[in-house]
Amino acid sequence: MNVLGERTRPKYYEASSFWWIRKPKYIAVFLRELSAFFIISYAILYVYALLELKNGEQFYSGFLQLTSSTPFLVFSSLVLVFAVYHTVTWLVLSASILPPFRLGSLTLSRKTVTLSFILIWIASSYLVFILVFGG
């Protein structure tokens, strides 16, 4: 109650820091958000790798040696799992969020758009292997 006798209530209720453990669906969403920490750690590491490359062969060789160690491979596998999780959730969600795709009078269904995104993912992955790291 305020001085005028009116009922007052807070402007908003602050959510608990653990709101995401209430339902499995929330955990999935939180894991998706959490994937950013793993993905950025890879990005930072790769910036470091390119920096070592710039510094010279001696520095870069040391880095390459580190990447073939078992703990590093475990870390890389974990990053890969989160990166694939990001890809799948991002593409499925994008197909739902983006405005409908139209080809003339034909409107593509959500399923077709998701499938197209997955095909683009496969094609672009192939291009990364061939054009960037191939030969």
Added chain:
Amino acid sequence: MNRGALLEALDWALFTGGGFLAAFLLPAHIIATNIAGPIGLSEISLSYDIMILRLANPLTRLYFFLVLGGTIWFCINRIRHVLYDIGLSRHKSKVTLMTSLALAILLMASLYVVI
């Protein structure tokens, strides 16, 4: 549109672009650089000479910058919202400042390594 709204729209546009770049390119990039290359699963060579040769191509440098820069922008935006979600929303301005600072440093570093 005011300046704040314009910057927010730009932030979300780059988040979306970075999210798509990371989704389409990053898993293959991780496999090539951190898994298949180091353990010799494929013929991908990450040796110094070959990497220098690859980076001599401006298109490859542009690719590295777009993948790294886009991924970093996307991740920082997401991390900022995770921090709000786990109860740091009462320190919103500090979280925004710190994440923006991290973003600026990482983007400059990504640019530096490819030029």
